[in-house]
Amino acid sequence: MKRDSFKYLRLILISTLCFISFTSKAGNFVVVIDPGHGGKDPGARGTSALEKTINLAVSLKLGELIESNHRDVKVVYTRKTDRFIELDERANIANRNKADLFISIHTNALKNKTVSGTETYTLGLGAGRTDENLEIAMRENSAILLEDNYEQKYEGFNPNSSESYIIFEFMQNKFMEQSIEFASHIQKGFARKNRTNRGVRQAGFLVLRKTTMPSVLVELGYISNRSEEQYLRSNSGQSELAHAIYTAFDKHKREHDRKAGSAQTTNRSDAPDTARSNFARSNGQTSSRNNTSTSVAQSSRTSKTRASKAKTYKVQILTSNRKLPKGSSRLKGYSNVDYYVEKNIYKYTYGSTESYNEILKLWRKVRKDFKDAFIITFDAD
Incomplete structure (x- = not known):
């Protein structure tokens, strides 16, 4: 009887160890959330709000949503309080944690106080070739002027010199395609929240330069626009923006799991809709946007069908x-x-192509005539 009891205890112990081993793998997907600016660097200033405060509030709300709905995800913040973090250290935090995704949260500002809306940036692709993109990149990168020995650290880069941005012209990495796709998800999320969608753009942001994973820089809105500033500083506005980014993260994570062959069936109370765009064809019909609800638990047949549908780049x-x-x-x-x-x-x-390399070549050709042209992605029908 004692021997049977001992065997039983051994089985319990082995089962417990197996469970611990399995649950220790939770958190194998790492997302780094980077609230822009902080501490002695306030970022952009509105009439009554500071960029650094808005960035932090939305970042914390976003992290809470991810942690609540994705137990297998580890959320790392570059800062959780009002403190100054150097730009290269933000990228280092992501790289040290072997992050799978890097999201830098910012609030925009321009001299033109009538401009409003959201946009999401990726690195490179002719960065700084438009006056507006260059102005935004210069403002965000000027944070390095508050760092010690920034000339040596950033190899002579001058954030206020347009010539310095030439280095970003052909700067890309193997995660560019994923970054653009994730950025497109974010902008669709903002559009569903009735925010003005200013699209996915490219610019020379130092904080994205050294990251070794899909990376985006999100501009939540324009603090220089008085009406939008009030929205950005409100708790309801910050919650809406955080949820819009979360829906994009949720879609990105599910696609990541599907490709890895380990689709999660986590319990989420607010599984987001997937926006699909129907294009107008040569017959001149206008397009419409259809929201198709995507179930959380997918059958293997559905997964295989979706896997065969490629993204379309334009x-x-x-x-x-x-x-x-x-x-x-x-x-x-x-x-x-x-x-x-x-x-x-x-x-x-x-x-229109399913090849990122082909659309990149086309974009370089087209921008000679349309300087503000940028790449967009759409889900396959």
């Missing part, structure tokens, strides 16, 4: 508040131009 070249006539001078002689409609705005695109 280059957005311009927008208009009305439909342009055929042969419009604004299209500069380009044919086979497509468009889709979002919030009564006609958004014109050129090219």
Whole structure:
């Protein structure tokens, strides 16, 4: 009887150890959330709010959402309080923790106080080639001026010199495609919250330069716009923005799990919708946006079907508040131009391919005529 009891205890012990071994793998997906600025670096200033405060509030809300709904994810913050962190140390934190995703949260500002809306940036791709993108990158990168020996640390980079941004021209890494895709998810999330969608853009942000994982820099809105500043500083506004980013993270994580063959069936009370864009074709029909609810637990058949559907890349070249006539001078002689409609705005695109390398080549060609052109991604139908 004692021998049977001993065997029974051994089985319990082995089972317990196996359980501990399994649960210790929880947190094998690491996301680093980076609240921009902090401490002696206030970031952009509004009439009554500071960028660093807004960034931190939204970042903490985002982290709480991820931790509450994804028990297998480890959330790491570059800061959780009002303190100054050097730009290269922010990237180092992500690299040391072997992060799978890096999200830098910022609040925008421009001299033009009428501008409003959200945008999400990735690194490189002709960074700083537009005046607006350059102004934003210069402001965000100016934080290094508060660091000791920044000339040596950043190899002579001068955040206030447009010539310095040439180094970002062809700076890319193997995670660029994933970064652009995740950035597109974020912008779709903002659009569903009725925020003005200013698209996915590219610029030379130092904080993204040395990260070795998919990385984005999110601009939540314009603190220089008085109306938007009030939204950004409100608890409800911050919660909405955090949830919009969370829905993008949730989609990215589920895609990551599917590709890894380990789709999670975590209990989430607010599984987000997946926005799909239907393009207008040559017949001139306007497009519509359909939200398709995606179930949390997916069958293997559904997973295989979705896995076979590739992303579509296009280059957005311009927008208009009305439909342009055929042969419009604004299209500069380009044919086979497509468009889709979002919030009564006609958004014109050129090219369509499932190859990131092909769209990158096309983008470099198109930007000679459309300096503000950028790459966008869409889910397959």
